[in-house]
Each structure stands twice: as structure tokens, then as C-alpha cells.
Amino acid sequence: MTTEHDHAHDRITTPVTADLLRGAVELERTAHGVLPHRLPSWARAQCADGQLAMAESQPSGVRLAFRTRxxxxxxxxxxxxxxxVGAPPRPDGVYDLLVDGRLTARGSVTGGRTVTVDLATGSTGHHTGPAGTLRFGGLPEGVKDVEIWxxxxxxxxxxxxxxxxxxxxxxxxxxxxxxxxxSSISHGSDAASPSTTWPALAASLGGVELVNLGFGGSALLDPFTARTLRDLPADLISVKIGINLVNSDLMRLRAFGPAVHGFLDTVREGHPETPLLVVSPILCPMQEDTPGPVAFDLDALGEGKLRFRATGDPAERAAGKLTLNVVRDELARIVAQRSAGDPHLHHLDGRELYGEADHAELPLPDGLHPDAAAHRRIGERFARHAFSGPFATRTA
Structure with a gap:
């Protein structure tokens, strides 16, 4: 690896390359540097949805990982x-510094590009700003492993x-x-920081390397996502399916079952015997028995609060519209059917991770996403279930 010595600041500049990154699926070289992606370019080319483009380019679970003095x-x-527009300002993104596996410091970078979204009209505006610098000093002496999430x-x-x-x-x-x-819950919506999203916490507790393909608003059983999962190396796989299909009102029950089968079939083409855990949605009261689509609550927005509401009619379930309870029942049925011939396929009801009692104690602030404390609880429960069960280390 080539380096360049910066005499003005007594610093060594090291190019950011794939061997210094964990959790990224692909690196795109840009005019400024490199952009980590969590879907490969061929998959991105198969979908023009701006929500997916934003979500997969947000580096949830991606971290620089290097050894240094x-x-x-x-x-x-x-x-x-x-x-x-009209909502409270979003805080700057958080970077977590881990030294020898321990969270040591946090920081943020100001500046950069800004996308302004008017939720009432759907219009967007773009502003270009300069790059910024994240600085961490006072690291312990000696050789150590450093991660920047x-x-x-x-x-x-x-x-x-x-x-x-x-x-x-x-x-x-x-x-x-x-x-x-x-979905966005796996992506980390409303978590405190990147190493404290529930998948990152669960990975730390389980002693595994995380590759997080949680995409806000975009866990939609897309075939290209299944092929990406099929083609990536993995010792353990989990898919958390359902809430985006309900809140986008993307498909009816008739399409949902075969789509789940097809998604799992594709994953199994590349990982025929890998432990595969299918997780249904956590509790979300507004969508338990009410179909989507979900919309921004404009009344709440007028009060400066970001909240969501379900706009469907529970009576529409009879016509095949999806709700979280419908999805959970179908996922349990599909996994039970398939596991008769697939002993490495497992099921987890998402309400085991976050259910009625949890909602009473730690309600979803915007009606849809868990807060930082709930992320920690979900991560701890997932780790306890998965790493002592379907993901347990098995010796021959």
C-alpha cells in the first residue's frame, strides 16, 4: 500500500481502499474520493427508486478497520x-471510534452536500458544500486495532x-x-450511532463480522437484493421481512407468499446449508391490523414533529391487503413448510424482539422506528436468541 507523507501536518496520508473497509459491498471512485455502496452497481442499475439509492449509499455497518501505532x-x-422542510433539524451523522473493540470516542463532520425535502409537496432541492474533517486524538500508545464506523x-x-x-x-x-x-429498523433509524444500531450491537455480542443490508424503506423482496445476498460470502444469514411491504402497500397476499419463496430460493442457490433466519416484523401498533400505505402526518409536521400514520382501511384485508399480522402468519407458515426439507432454515417472530410490553415502556417516537434504548434491547434479544440457537457455533 502506498502512502504519502504530509510534512506540513506531520501526517501520513493513506489511500482509502477496499482492504481498509468492512461492511461495504462495492466502492465507487468519485471526483472526491470513494463512496461505499451496500448494493453492487448491477443491482443499482435495476431500480431507479430514489429512496433505495439514498438508503444503499448510506453506510450502515460500514467501518474503516486498520492496525496502527x-x-x-x-x-x-x-x-x-x-x-x-418544517421538521426539526436532523443532527449531523455520527462516527464511532473503536479501539481494540471498545467504543472510545464519537465525532461528526459538518459541511458537505445538503438535500432539502418538502414532505408536503415531495419536491427536493440540492446544495453543494465542502468536505469536512473528523479528528480523533489521544489514542493509546502502541499497536492497536482501530475501527471508524x-x-x-x-x-x-x-x-x-x-x-x-x-x-x-x-x-x-x-x-x-x-x-x-x-428495513429502516435494521438500517438503524433513530439509533444513537452506527455501532449501536441493533444489528451492530448484536454482531458485537455474537462476536461476528456484520455486513448490514438493511435499507430504509426498501426491504421489498427485490430480486436483485436476493441475488446480492446469494453472491456475498456469509457464514450466517438473516432476513427481516414485512414492514416495508405493508407500509408501501406494494403487493397483496397472493403475490407475497410466492415472492418470499422466490427470495429464499435465490438466497439458497448460493448458500444451500448456511443457517438462515427469517424474522417477521417487530410490533408497530398502527400497522398491526391496518394496511398501508403509510404517510407523513402533516398535522404533526405543522407542530414541528415528524410522525407517520397508516392510511389504509382494516376492512381491505379481505381483498388481500397486507398488515403486520397477516405478514407474520404467512412467514411462519412458509418457514414451517420449507423447513421440513431445509433443516438450516429458522423463524423468529419479531415481537420476541420488541412486543406489547416493550412498546408500553419504550414507545416508537415517530410511530414507526425504535429509539436508541429500544435498539439496544432488540440487539441484545436478537443476540441471545440467534447465537444460542440457529447461529450457535457447532463443533463437529
Whole structure:
């Protein structure tokens, strides 16, 4: 790996390359640096949806991972921030610094690009700003493993990495790779930081390497997502299916069952015997028995609050519209049917992760997404269920 010594700041500049990153599926070279993606370019080319494009380019679970003696680290990035007209300002994306596996510091980067979204009209505006610099100093002396987890909810181009000692890619610790797919809850919506989304917490507790394909608003049984899961290396796989299909009102029950079968068939083409856990939705009261689509609550927005509401009619279930209870029943049925011939396929009711009692204690602030405390609870419960059950280490 080539490096360049920056005499003006007594720093070594190291190019950001794939061997310094974990959790990214592909790197796109840009005019400024590199942009981590969580879907490959061929998959992105098969869908023109702006929501998916935004979600997959937000680097949830993506982290720089290197070994170094450096005590000071600087990272230049070009973030893309979102502003919702009428809603409270969104905080800057958070970067987590882990040293030898322990959360040591947090930081943010100002500036960058801004996308302004008018929720009432659907219109967007774009503003281009400069890159910013993240600085971490006072790291412990000696050789150590450093991870910088990128903001889970902020598209982030990586421009330059500077340190006061050379870096090399973090060594392979022989950990199993856990490949997870889900919705905005898996993506990390309303988590406190990128290493404290529920999948990141569960991965830490389970001692595995996370590849997070949680896409806000975009867990829609897309065939290209199934093929991406099929083609990526994985020792453990989980798919959390349902809530986006309900709140987008994308399909009816007749289409849902065969689509789930097809999705699982595709994943199994690449991973025929890998432990595969199908997780149904966590509790979301407004959608338990009311179909979508979900819309922004404009009355709440007028009060400066971001909330969602379900706009469907429960009577429409008779015509095949999906609700969370309909989805859970169908997923349980499908997994039971398939597991008769697939002993490595497992099912988890999402209400085991977050149910009625949890909602009473830790309600969903916007009606849809768990808060930071609920992310921690979900991550701990998933780890307890998965790593002592379907994901348990088995010795021959």
C-alpha cells in the first residue's frame, strides 16, 4: 500500500481502499474520493427508486478497520445531509471510534452536500458544500486495532485518511460473517450511532463480522437484493421481512407468499446449508391490523414533529391487503413448510424482539422506528436468541 507523507501536518496520508473497509459491498471512485455502496452497481442499475439509492449509499455497518501505532487520526469526508422542510433539524451523522473493540470516542463532520425535502409537496432541492474533517486524538500508545464506523444514516464519501504513524489493514480474526437484510429498523433509524444500531450491537455480542443490508424503506423482496445476498460470502444469514411491504402497500397476499419463496430460493442457490433466519416484523401498533400505505402526518409536521400514520382501511384485508399480522402468519407458515426439507432454515417472530410490553415502556417516537434504548434491547434479544440457537457455533 502506498502512502504519502504530509510534512506540513506531520501526517501520513493513506489511500482509502477496499482492504481498509468492512461492511461495504462495492466502492465507487468519485471526483472526491470513494463512496461505499451496500448494493453492487448491477443491482443499482435495476431500480431507479430514489429512496433505495439514498438508503444503499448510506453506510450502515460500514467501518474503516486498520492496525496502527498512531495516536492521532484524521478523516476527510464529504457527507450528504438531509433537511426536511418544517421538521426539526436532523443532527449531523455520527462516527464511532473503536479501539481494540471498545467504543472510545464519537465525532461528526459538518459541511458537505445538503438535500432539502418538502414532505408536503415531495419536491427536493440540492446544495453543494465542502468536505469536512473528523479528528480523533489521544489514542493509546502502541499497536492497536482501530475501527471508524461511518454514519449509518448519512451518505459519506471518503476523501482522505491521515495518521501520525503508518496503518495496515486490520487482520482477519477468523470471525464468522453475518449477512443481514432488513428495513429502516435494521438500517438503524433513530439509533444513537452506527455501532449501536441493533444489528451492530448484536454482531458485537455474537462476536461476528456484520455486513448490514438493511435499507430504509426498501426491504421489498427485490430480486436483485436476493441475488446480492446469494453472491456475498456469509457464514450466517438473516432476513427481516414485512414492514416495508405493508407500509408501501406494494403487493397483496397472493403475490407475497410466492415472492418470499422466490427470495429464499435465490438466497439458497448460493448458500444451500448456511443457517438462515427469517424474522417477521417487530410490533408497530398502527400497522398491526391496518394496511398501508403509510404517510407523513402533516398535522404533526405543522407542530414541528415528524410522525407517520397508516392510511389504509382494516376492512381491505379481505381483498388481500397486507398488515403486520397477516405478514407474520404467512412467514411462519412458509418457514414451517420449507423447513421440513431445509433443516438450516429458522423463524423468529419479531415481537420476541420488541412486543406489547416493550412498546408500553419504550414507545416508537415517530410511530414507526425504535429509539436508541429500544435498539439496544432488540440487539441484545436478537443476540441471545440467534447465537444460542440457529447461529450457535457447532463443533463437529
Amino acid at each position: 498512531a495516536t492521532a487520526v484524521e478523516l476527510d469526508t464529504l457527507p450528504t445531509k438531509r433537511v426536511y 461511518l454514519p449509518h444514516n448519512e451518505t459519506t464519501e471518503l476523501v482522505a485518511l491521515r495518521t501520525d504513524a503508518p496503518v495496515e489493514p486490520a487482520p482477519d480474526r477468523g470471525r464468522r460473517v453475518w449477512l443481514h437484510h432488513g
